[in-house]
Amino acid sequence: MKANSALGFEPDGALGVYVHVPFCDRRCAYCDFDIAVRRSIPHAPYLDALLRELALRAAEFEGMSARSFYVGGGTPSLWDPNCLDALLRRLEERFGVPEEITCEANPESFGLELAHRWKESGVNRISLGIQSLSSSLLKQLRRHHSPEQALAAVEAARRAGFEHISADLIFGLPNQRVADFERDLETLCASGIDHLSTYELTIEPQTPLWRRRARGHVVAAGEDETLVMFERLDEALPAGFHRYEVSNSAKWGGWSRHNLLYWLGGQYLGLGMGAHSLSRTRGGASVRSANGRDLKHYLSAPFPTFKEDLSPAVHLAERLFLPLRTHFSVDLDRLEAEFGKPLVESFSSALHALTKDGLIEWESPRELLSTKRGRALHNALSAVIFDAVP
Structure with missing residues (x-):
């Protein structure tokens, strides 16, 4: 199937804008992402740094309209919604109003009030970091929410009027059975979501889970059982959902347009600590860049610390x-x-x-x-x- 016939535009000529909101109240057991664990979040200073970076870098994408904005993290649901609103207004001034504006949220910091605030700001897609509906597995992952909070977050998004709701699940967890994973799939897909991301657990070096495994406190799931979970995904998905990418499934039309820009050759501007970008010069050359991973440095100097010309x-x-x-x-x-x-x-x-x-x-x-x-x-x-x- 051609992407343009399904999406209504050519992904390889499109632009997406990613905004990284790195704040977390603690690091999850499997996490090696670019985050800043903070008791006190510098809401306004981070917005100021993002706006300065946008002013410096918008010329790289001169004349392009954005197809998507994606606010990821970290935990964007910890960030002041007034700051988010101000950022989205400035992005729209530069790149127009895109078809898709996604914000990530964790269930413990997302409820009906925030859902309404985001909806008023123009957000039209929510991505919830649920990961599991098992209390014991959530505790093992050092997640803060309960299964009940996860489903309540989906319901809050629905009550606020969101038609596009995505949920993340992790499979291949220690002590996770195939039946556990299938039950989570069934429950989430029946909850009102239209998109599901399923990721195999990778135990990255120096993460809390890696250290626990090194001490013998955790035994990773077997390769055979993990492979069964991956292969059973297509069979376990309820009617109406189909897997359109290795790790992503959706109802028809519920695809993540932003992620499809990455996979299908679009350009993207990454704003924020640790964010990555891919741009093309007027001569047709492709340039990949990345921002630094230190929050203090980003707040004082919000621009890429790495650039690479792709052959x-x-x-x-x-x-x-x-x-x-x-x-x-x-x-x-x-x-x-x-x-x-x-x-x-x-x-x-x-x-x-x-x-x-x-x-x-x-x-x-x-x-x-x-x-x-x-x-x-x-x-x-x-x-x-x-x-x-x-």
């Missing part, structure tokens, strides 16, 4: 393997128009090998897409494409 070959490799995370097809004619026929043809042997191994298939002689096996083995698929970079 056309590396960028093309990304434009090939990232869409293959999804159910949408890759159009080689569009890639040839952007990168040139010789460079696209330099990946022909890799694409032939992936076809032979059953990881990709062809909708037409010029359109390819991943198979179910290819999405399950996406890391291996990506390695084959990157190994072909000339």
